[in-house]
C-alpha cells in the first residue's frame with residue numbers, strides 16, 4: 001500500500017499541472033454530480049487527488065472531507081484551498097480503509113477515477129457503504145475495460161501497462177467490464193440510479209445505499 005501511495009506522491013506535481021483530458025465530459029459529469037447534492041450535505045471524497053473536484057463542489061454543499069493516501073496530493077490540494085479561500089473542504093491524508101476517515105455518516109461519497117486502482121473492490125464498496133447514511137448517494141467514475149471503440153490512449157495503456165508495472169512506473173490497475181463493476185456495486189447493497197460512459201471506458205455510476 002505504501003508503495004502505491006509513493007507512486008502517487010511522485011506523480012502529484014505532474015498530475016496537478018496536467019490539463020483534464022476531456023473537459024466537456026468532465027463538466028458534464030460534474031453537473032450530474034451537482035444535481036445530486038444539497039446545501040446541507042456532508043460529503044466524503046475518497047481518492048481526491050489534488051482536490052480540484054472537491055473545491056469545485058464546495059459551494060454546493062455544507063462540508064466536504066476530501067481524502068487521499070498520497071500526502072503530496074493532499075499538500076497540493078490544501079495549497080489550492082488556501083489560495084482560493086475555501087474553508088468548508090477538509091483535506092486529509094488517509095487510505096480509503098483508514099479509521100481516520102470518520103465523522104460520518106455522510107450524505108454522499110465520491111470515488112472519482114479510483115475503483116480501478118483498488119485491489120479489493122467489494123471491500124472498498126462495503127467500506128463506502130458503512131460511511132454512508134441509509135439512502136445516501138455513492139457517485140463514482142471508474143476506468144473500465146477499453147473496447148475496440150475506446151480512444152487510442154486507453155488501448156495503448158492496456159498494452160503497455162504490464163511493462164510499466166514491472167518497471168514500477170504504473171500502479172496496480174484492474175480494468176473490468178462495466179457489467180462486472182455494476183454487479184459488484186449492486187451486490188454490495190446499492191441500487192444504481194444512473195450510469196453512463198463519459199466517454200467509454202470511463203464509467204460514471206450513481207447509486208443509492210439501500
Ligand SMILES: C[S@@+](CC[C@H](N)C(=O)[O-])C[C@H]1O[C@@H](n2cnc3c(N)ncnc32)[C@H](O)[C@@H]1O
Nearest residue numbers: 008047048049068069070073094095096112113
Ligand atoms: C487517478 S487519481 C484520481 C484523482 C481524482 N479523484 C480525480 O478524479 O482527478 C487516483 C487517486 O486515488 C488515490 N488513491 C488510490 N488508491 C487509494 C486508496 N486506497 N485510498 C486513498 N486514496 C487512494 C491516489 O493517491 C490518487 O491521488
